[in-house]
Amino acid sequence: MLKPLLSLTGGLITTMALGIAQAAPLSQEDVSVAEVLRDRALESSDAYSIVESLTVEVGPRRTGTEGDERAVAWAQDKMKAFGFDRVYTEQIEVPRWIRGHAHAEVISPFPQPLVVSSLGYGAATPEGGLTAEIIEFPDVQALLKAPASQVKGKIAFINKRMERARTGDGYGPAAQGRKLGMRAAAEKGAVAMLLRSVGTDSDRFAHTGMMSVDNVENPVPALALSAPDANLLEAMLQRGKPVQVKLDVETERLSDGPSFNVIGEITGREKPEEVMIIGAHLDSWDEGTGALDDGAGVAIVMETARLIAELPQRPRRTLRVVLFGAEEIGLVGAKQYVEAHVKELDNIIAVSESDFGAGKVWRFDTRLPESKFDIADQMMQLLAPLGIERGNNESYGGPDSSVFVARGVPAFGLYQDGTDYFDYHHTPNDTLDKVDPENLRQNVAAWVVMSFLTTEMEGDLGRVPTASE
Numbered sequence: 001m002l003k004p005l006l007s008l009t010g011g012l013i014t015t016m017a018l019g020i021a022q023a024a025p026l027s028q029e030d031v032s033v034a035e036v037l038r039d040r041a042l043e044s045s046d047a048y049s050i051v052e053s054l055t056v057e058v059g060p061r062r063t064g065t066e067g068d069e070r071a072v073a074w075a076q077d078k079m080k081a082f083g084f085d086r087v088y089t090e091q092i093e094v095p096r097w098i099r100g101h102a103h104a105e106v107i108s109p110f111p112q113p114l115v116v117s118s119l120g121y122g123a124a125t126p127e128g129g130l131t132a133e134i135i136e137f138p139d140v141q142a143l144l145k146a147p148a149s150q151v152k153g154k155i156a157f158i159n160k161r162m163e164r165a166r167t168g169d170g171y172g173p174a175a176q177g178r179k180l181g182m183r184a185a186a187e188k189g190a191v192a193m194l195l196r197s198v199g200t201d202s203d204r205f206a207h208t209g210m211m212s213v214d215n216v217e218n219p220v221p222a223l224a225l226s227a228p229d230a231n232l233l234e235a236m237l238q239r240g241k242p243v244q245v246k247l248d249v250e251t252e253r254l255s256d257g258p259s260f261n262v263i264g265e266i267t268g269r270e271k272p273e274e275v276m277i278i279g280a281h282l283d284s285w286d287e288g289t290g291a292l293d294d295g296a297g298v299a300i301v302m303e304t305a306r307l308i309a310e311l312p313q314r315p316r317r318t319l320r321v322v323l324f325g326a327e328e329i330g331l332v333g334a335k336q337y338v339e340a341h342v343k344e345l346d347n348i349i350a351v352s353e354s355d356f357g358a359g360k361v362w363r364f365d366t367r368l369p370e371s372k373f374d375i376a377d378q379m380m381q382l383l384a385p386l387g388i389e390r391g392n393n394e395s396y397g398g399p400d401s402s403v404f405v406a407r408g409v410p411a412f413g414l415y416q417d418g419t420d421y422f423d424y425h426h427t428p429n430d431t432l433d434k435v436d437p438e439n440l441r442q443n444v445a446a447w448v449v450m451s452f453l454t455t456e457m458e459g460d461l462g463r464v465p466t467a468s469e
Ligand SMILES: [Zn+2]
Pocket: 281, 293, 294, 327, 355, 356
């Protein structure tokens, strides 16, 4: 008796028998296909081979470098081989920078070397290096409050520890020092900035990363210290004598140059102009092979689209894989993408990005209008057996997705377990051995459910009001 009623009213009817307010928005048929896709992904998806190929055949791919160029070619070749309907690039303009060498050593009172890495787009020391006394701050806020007279001529050392959490919530507060520390140090007349690495490991690797460098009048060298070296410096300072450190850093800023967003599509059979974007970023930092950040994400979204491309028919809407360029230096590829496509934003029905390593997905967050929560509830029925719980509706969909979310585009967030992500993030130790093929299959299983149902469903996800509205 239920079925005919549903078909007469387009599915929106009180089902008296069950006492539920509304019939489910996703059809049983679509849900069944998603379930088959999910189980296929769990059994036989192979995102691991993709990240293996990227890390072995391309390796480091910092934006604007030759490795970046090779990554762009690699991504197009792979997408074509996977049978995507359209594969193309869109050029972006990126600032470029050469990382030369970076050495640091304590000169007195206890001479010994320190393990450091230049922070992104940082300045060089004068040739032959510089030597100065260390002044320590518990965090960047303390440096910002310090009188310039106290900082002038010294090396400002920001010694803030990052807390480990499954959500990665310790990252934001710790990364403040990296973003703002060099600017603050330079403005107060420091000769350089040293930063306890933004990371959760105790390995002797420094974590690089981007700083705010625009319009800093006299930029100074800025280096991340490995956690054990930050401990060492801290212990020397506790002995109460001035600590002199020598830095020798070579870097070079180049003029802006081209990079690319790489895009591959599974074209929709009914509404090709309506698009779901699933993204990851193709660029990486340059010291590791970018297996976790973001090779795993690249592999997860490419494998998701490949599985959907294998279906006997295309989904109703277009599934667009966007591998963003220049994410690491400030979401440059995503910002330029949104600018270039601003007139089509209403046709982007949802966005999501995988950019949090290779851990299992444990939480499903969304950013949907309240009227569409029942769609997420239905997706949850397929995600829960993967060990995924329902999260909140405050997802920004991943770093690059946040640029779309700011314009009201609905977003999904398949939140990965990030407990150990910041042990490796932006270090030489971000390598393939940290990626578990089994975990990637679980990721793809979740992504394929979300991506298929969003591109295939009858209705849409509406728009989400933004802060400015
Ligand atoms: Zn990343």
